[in-house]
Amino acid sequence: MIQKPVRTRYAPSPTGLMHVGNLRTALYEYLIARSQGGSFVLRIEDTDQERLVDGAVSVIYQTLAQVGLRHDEGPDIGGAFGPYVQSERKALYRPYAEQLAREGKAYYCFCSKERLDRLKESAEADGGHFNGYDRHCRDLPAAEVDRLLAAGTPYVIRQKMPLNGSTTFSDAVYGDITVDNSELEDQILLKSDGYPTYNFANVIDDHAMQITHVVRGSEYLSSTPKYNLLYEAFGWDVPTYVHLPLIVGNDGRKLSKRHGATSFADLVGEGYLPAAIINYIALLGWCPKDTRELFTLDELCQVFSIDGISKSPSVFDYDKLDWFNGEYIRAMEPSDFVALIRPELDKVFAGRPYEAPLLAELLQPRLIRLTQLPAMIHFLVERQDYSLDLFYNKKNKVSPDQAKTILPVIRQSLADLPLWTREAVHDSLMALAAGQQLKTGQVMWPLRIALSGQEITPGGAIEIAVILGREESLARLQLAIGRLNEQQ
RNA sequence: GGCCCUAUGGUCAAGCGGUCAAGACGCCGCCCUCUCAAGGCGGAAUCAGGAGUUCGAUUCUCCUUAGGGUCACCA
Numbered sequence: 001m002i003q004k005p006v007r008t009r010y011a012p013s014p015t016g017l018m019h020v021g022n023l024r025t026a027l028y029e030y031l032i033a034r035s036q037g038g039s040f041v042l043r044i045e046d047t048d049q050e051r052l053v054d055g056a057v058s059v060i061y062q063t064l065a066q067v068g069l070r071h072d073e074g075p076d077i078g079g080a081f082g083p084y085v086q087s088e089r090k091a092l093y094r095p096y097a098e099q100l101a102r103e104g105k106a107y108y109c110f111c112s113k114e115r116l117d118r119l120k121e122s123a124e125a126d127g128g129h130f131n132g133y134d135r136h137c138r139d140l141p142a143a144e145v146d147r148l149l150a151a152g153t154p155y156v157i158r159q160k161m162p163l164n165g166s167t168t169f170s171d172a173v174y175g176d177i178t179v180d181n182s183e184l185e186d187q188i189l190l191k192s193d194g195y196p197t198y199n200f201a202n203v204i205d206d207h208a209m210q211i212t213h214v215v216r217g218s219e220y221l222s223s224t225p226k227y228n229l230l231y232e233a234f235g236w237d238v239p240t241y242v243h244l245p246l247i248v249g250n251d252g253r254k255l256s257k258r259h260g261a262t263s264f265a266d267l268v269g270e271g272y273l274p275a276a277i278i279n280y281i282a283l284l285g286w287c288p289k290d291t292r293e294l295f296t297l298d299e300l301c302q303v304f305s306i307d308g309i310s311k312s313p314s315v316f317d318y319d320k321l322d323w324f325n326g327e328y329i330r331a332m333e334p335s336d337f338v339a340l341i342r343p344e345l346d347k348v349f350a351g352r353p354y355e356a357p358l359l360a361e362l363l364q365p366r367l368i369r370l371t372q373l374p375a376m377i378h379f380l381v382e383r384q385d386y387s388l389d390l391f392y393n394k395k396n397k398v399s400p401d402q403a404k405t406i407l408p409v410i411r412q413s414l415a416d417l418p419l420w421t422r423e424a425v426h427d428s429l430m431a432l433a434a435g436q437q438l439k440t441g442q443v444m445w446p447l448r449i450a451l452s453g454q455e456i457t458p459g460g461a462i463e464i465a466v467i468l469g470r471e472e473s474l475a476r477l478q479l480a481i482g483r484l485n486e487q488q
Numbered sequence: 489g490g491c492c493c494u495a496u497g498g499u500c501a502a503g504c505g506g507u508c509a510a511g512a513c514g515c516c517g518c519c520c521u522c523u524c525a526a527g528g529c530g531g532a533a534u535c536a537g538g539a540g541u542u543c544g545a546u547u548c549u550c551c552u553u554a555g556g557g558u559c560a561c562c563a
Contacts (some may be wrong), residue, residue, distance in 0.1 A: 187560095316499095457523060
């Protein structure tokens with residue numbers, strides 16, 4: 001048996017930002033293709049002319065590029081199966097629909113939008129539920145069809161569903177699924193504006209582009225029997241379906257705005273790294289054979305396999321994403337990390353000189369999301385209003401009284417330093433502690449509070465002193481001493 | 489409501505008839521420590537319920553329950 005080369009496709013509609021669910025679908029399509037030496041195709045599905053959003057196509061390109069999902073064929077780079085934008089393929093679909101009509105597998109329907117609406121309303125008024133189109137035009141006499149067509153009556157072309165029996169299709173993750181044909185509506189193939197519906201265009205294009213694996217969210221599961229019937233009507237090979245479990249919010253419902261950031265752009269805006277996002281969503285609904293969790297995109301290509309995809313919906317967990325992001329930050333080369341935070345540092349220090357390497361050293365193990373950086377180091381550029389109670393620390397046996405005594409000594413010692421380096425500050429403070437028979441903390445705690453005005457700081461007193469510089473450090477110490485003195 | 493899907497700790501999840509039911513996030517404790525992180529060590533926490541099948545069910549079948557998806561000239 002000859003194995004056809006694997007071809008997957010990402011087929012988004014350009015209707016706005018890229019939702020993480022869509023991103024994950026694109027990722028899995030990419031991984032399925034790459035893990036089997038296949039091709040990954042990008043196709044833009046813009047058959048709904050009303051929902052098009054300006055710039056949405058470039059968002060798609062940007063996002064794919066940002067996360068490293070390189071497509072092998074697409075509107076921007078071409079390929080052997082173009083065009084890759086459905087609106088540019090518009091003329092292709094009609095002949096297929098007409099072919100089906102000729103063969104008695106589809107029919108012209110002249111029902112007006114109003115009649116359809118009435119149908120739905122009366123069904124609901126009866127307390128029942130709308131069960132789809134009533135097949136009013138399904139058996140129109142040929143002469144009548146010709147007459148209406150000739151008269152220029154607006155029409156759609158509908159697929160004729162079998163009236164009885166059932167349809168079974170096979171999904172690579174969900175297994176065999178069977179549905180009674182009586183459940184299937186005579187779906188529209190060609191809309192009255194001449195555009196194909198999504199369902200129709202999808203089948204035609206996937207076949208034309210020789211797509212072997214149709215990967216999409218499980219919300220499409222219930223419309224898949226209709227796809228199957230379409231492939232059968234044309235006598236085409238049915239592709240391998242790979243339906244993906246939904247990504248939901250912490251309330252179990254489909255992930256949406258109220259759960260927080262849901263688009264890739266939102267996530268990046270909140271300070272997450274593209275690589276961390278990809279790594280996290282790769283593991284949302286898929287699991288490798290071992291217990292590994294950290295993967296680059298290339299590594300994912302090596303280990304991905306369809307049988308690791310799960311069936312149940314996954315809750316998007318921002319805590320776990322945080323962890324991944326922290327891991328990625330900590331794993332960076334120091335120089336890369338400096339480059340990453342440089343823009344933020346520039347903003348915080350606003351033109352003042354600062355010591356990037358030391359700041360980076362303090363920040364790298366502590367930073368979870370880029371956006372947290374300003375708040376973490378703001379105290380370095382602006383003196384804080386703080387309560388003298390911060391000088392209390394029972395573990396170190398430190399109190400405002402004790403601080404009042406030790407701070408002047410510390411200040412003097414630092415003022416006398418010939419060099420203001422990390423090592424010099426460190427040595428002098430340690431010597432001071434030893435000389436006064438104090439624990440390290442009894443020197444460092446009051447100093448850190450005096451310098452930062454915060455109970456929690458990235459790094460310790462020594463690092464803060466070095467970053468602040470001699471002048472500012474001594475000034476802040478003097479301020480603290482003054483406040484402590486005037487308290488009693 | 490019809491149809492379809494799903495069901496292991498709070499979350500992601502391994503498991504595919506016999507396990508003390510992995511691992512990770514989060515949480516708690518300890519260590520390290522001038523604070524917070526990072527790091528190290530440890531801990532609590534899971535098979536929705538009920539019938540079967542079987543020598544033996546988390547695992548297979550059925551029912552119940554609970555979630556979700558879908559019922560457009562949207563994708």
